[in-house]
Amino acid sequence: MSHRKSFTLKIWDRLLKHLKKFSLFKNNDSIILAVSGGPDSVFMLDFFAKQARKKGLKLLICHLNHGIRGKKADRDEEFVKKLARIYGIEFAAKKINAPELAKKNKTSLEHASRQARYGFLLKTAKTKGFGLIATAHHSDDNIETILLNLMRGTEPRGLRGIPVKRILWRKGAKRIAVIRPAICATKKEILEYLRLNGLAYRKDSTNEDEKHLRNWIRKTLIPLIEKKQPKFREHLLDLSSKMQNLVY
Numbered sequence: 001m002s003h004r005k006s007f008t009l010k011i012w013d014r015l016l017k018h019l020k021k022f023s024l025f026k027n028n029d030s031i032i033l034a035v036s037g038g039p040d041s042v043f044m045l046d047f048f049a050k051q052a053r054k055k056g057l058k059l060l061i062c063h064l065n066h067g068i069r070g071k072k073a074d075r076d077e078e079f080v081k082k083l084a085r086i087y088g089i090e091f092a093a094k095k096i097n098a099p100e101l102a103k104k105n106k107t108s109l110e111h112a113s114r115q116a117r118y119g120f121l122l123k124t125a126k127t128k129g130f131g132l133i134a135t136a137h138h139s140d141d142n143i144e145t146i147l148l149n150l151m152r153g154t155e156p157r158g159l160r161g162i163p164v165k166r167i168l169w170r171k172g173a174k175r176i177a178v179i180r181p182a183i184c185a186t187k188k189e190i191l192e193y194l195r196l197n198g199l200a201y202r203k204d205s206t207n208e209d210e211k212h213l214r215n216w217i218r219k220t221l222i223p224l225i226e227k228k229q230p231k232f233r234e235h236l237l238d239l240s241s242k243m244q245n246l247v248y
Contacts (some may be wrong), residue, residue, distance in 0.1 A: 040136035160243035
């Protein structure tokens with residue numbers, strides 16, 4: 001067996017075990033995939049596309065153009081639209097002006113973007129009759145979120161990091177939930193998966209700007225802590241797992 005195939009199967013096996021452990025979806029479910037075009041969401045898209053037929057999944061790719069990076073953002077949207085055609089999956093997109101929304105609501109650009117993104121995903125799920133929304137958060141995102149919560153002040157629930165499943169909307173017996181199928185994979189593994197499988201992706205330059213606290217945590221704080229404690233990530237993820245079980 002080639003390295004590419006063995007690595008791919010190993011990652012798929014871990015994700016499938018994670019999905020089963022938390023009952024994130026069942027056969028024949030309808031799932032919206034939030035795809036930005038970045039490496040994480042392309043990884044998630046490829047995984048679900050490969051699982052869809054054997055599990056009878058109905059998929060829909062959703063992309064929100066935040067209107068922050070001008071033509072680059074428009075090219076991101078075109079890239080995701082092309083991916084949808086390649087995989088043969090229905091595509092839906094929306095363009096907003098996140099800076100204007102942030103100004104209007106007197107909030108941060110990050111918060112305004114997040115609110116608009118989940119609002120779009122939820123509205124699409126209701127309109128199309130989808131019960132699940134999958135986002136491509138991975139274990140590195142989880143570590144960053146826990147540290148971000150600690151720096152801003154948090155209750156015990158904040159120490160679990162990003163929940164693997166969360167109900168966004170309910171009405172009677174109807175529910176729409178967001179799931180994080182890739183939370184058990186690392187960024188390094190995702191990039192290696194994409195490299196081995198020859199999958200292209202887009203890069204977002206705003207992820208490099210350390211004026212945003214999350215970026216500073218990822219690029220400066222975490223590497224600094226790891227110099228003193230190489231197993232820092234392992235320990236924090238272990239804490240997150242324990243807290244998930246306590247407050248899930």
